[in-house]
Amino acid sequence: MSNPFKFLWDKFYTMFLWSSGADLEVLDQVPMEKNKFYGIGGTIVFTALMATFAGGYAFYTAFDDVYPSIFFGFFWGALIFNLDRYIVSSFGVGDGKKTISGQEMIEAAPRLMMAIILGLVISTPLELKLFESEINAEIKRLNDLTTQESEFNYTAQADSLAITFIKENQSIEEGIDLRRQELEVLRLKRNDAYDKYMCELNGTCGTGRPGEGPVFREAKENYINLNEEFKNMEASYGQLNEQDLQGIREKEGRINNLRDEARQKSASLRTEFESRNGLLARLEALGSLTDKDSSLWAAKWLVTILFVFIEIAPILFKMMTERGPYDDIIDYKKHQVKVRHMLLTSNLNEEVNTDVKINAEKSSQKLEAELLANRELLKTIALAQSEIAAAAIAKWKEGQIQKARDNPDGIITS
Incomplete structure (x- = not known):
């Protein structure tokens, strides 16, 4: 194998592994798991390529313009690629057994539904291309009849x-x-x-x-x-x-x-x-053909089922895959992240509790200081009131003595 070819092969191999949604650093630790994810990634990439052709053909059929159709085809392929990669990567290894259990089917149902819808969307433009000659003849017949x-x-x-x-x-x-x-x-x-x-x-x-x-x-x-x-x-x-x-x-x-x-x-x-001769006319012609010709109807649905199967194959494959070293490492890393998160949460809770205790102690000390200050203030007020009362009594006493001296008879009479 020549070096340039080996370089390209390594790039494609790495791209397929990345397309599967796998962690490349973890795969480097367990190289025996790479082929499994290489197959999943290859299915996703080739599905995206089919979606690119289907989207470009559908856009060209609708608008009859080459360059916008090429752009839309690549955009549609990238969109389907991203959705497929997310659907597959977000689904775990299931129960780790070769068989598909009912619980796995329940858990995978939303992803399978999305994959089936994508399969139908991708297959329809390609069906129009596969049966193009029959569709053109049917369009002419329907147009002539109308x-x-x-x-x-x-x-x-x-x-x-x-x-x-x-x-x-x-x-x-x-x-x-x-x-x-x-x-x-x-x-x-x-x-x-x-x-x-x-x-x-x-x-x-x-x-x-x-x-x-x-x-x-x-x-x-x-x-x-x-x-x-x-x-x-x-x-x-x-x-x-x-x-x-x-x-x-x-x-x-x-x-x-x-x-x-x-x-x-x-x-x-x-x-x-x-x-x-647009997209809607072709869809109507295809429907008319399948209604009249059972062979064409069967061929059309076989193509549809094929694309749907290709779309859901990576999910089914992951559901039937046994647990391997890659899954153990991923679970270990997830557990590490979870433990770190719990530790951070615990430390944060301790810091918060400490701050609460400190604030409570400060509040208690502040309250005691305020109570002490209030007691001293009350004592000062009480002393001042007693002094004021003593001074008032002394003043009253002096006034009464002076009255007695000035008018002793009046004091006696009163």
Whole structure:
């Protein structure tokens, strides 16, 4: 093994050991335990790599941008790596037996649930990539089906209105034809009256006498009346027919506009659905495929179960691992830390108790000093009061003696 290769191998080996969440200094003391943690760390690292590919692919599918997808892929892989490392490292060796007990399952349940959720999240984008060709075909089928349904709805709406307009136009055209027939009947009557009128004038029919006689005047008047009626009817019906024809042209224009609008909506919808190829569309297509094809459903769930198993494998492995020297050293170090903590707590309690006793003694001494000072003060007050009373009595005595000297009779009388 060449030196550069050995250097890289040592770096990878150390990285895998660190990824397992193990204490590298402790592992150096028990090298026989390294392979166990190397396997755990390798599983965590390769799970993070799969998460990197899955996150990058999912982001690229959603946003169709390469560089942000690469950044997000590495970010997602680092996030999954950190979560996996925490989940595995925070779980101890269990009961130290090769079998998995019910108590171990209860203790590991929250971590197993987190690992299962991570496995599902990681597996979904990779499933989309594995079944990419089938998903693309299903997306096209679903888009075509939705587009055809929408086009049918648009066309049906336009055709329904068109049928209504066509029926209205047919009714209008029937009215126009009826007026034309009436006008044609009147025109024929007018022409017939004209022929009789001219024939009577020329003497080729009727009375057989040319010139303007009573019969001629009657035929002429009949012609004039019919001709006037024909002109009036022609003008009136011509105006009505023009209005009806204008209405027909407007309705035909609306029919053409509706059909053009339906074609535009259909084309716009088809363009929209052709570009519908994002993450949600792929998830919907995958769901549709698994609903229709049991083989694809089984393959999809086998892939999901595989990734979930890879995610929970380190935890199960630690639950089935017997206690080793590494665990004994870790427990010893934890016990040392616990004892140090208890010792520090005990010393702190002793310091606090000593301070309390000192403060209590100081308070007692201070109280005694205050009591002593109060006793001395009371004595001084009592002495002063006695002196004041003696001085007041002496003063009163002097006053009474002086009164007795000044007025002995008054003292005796009183």
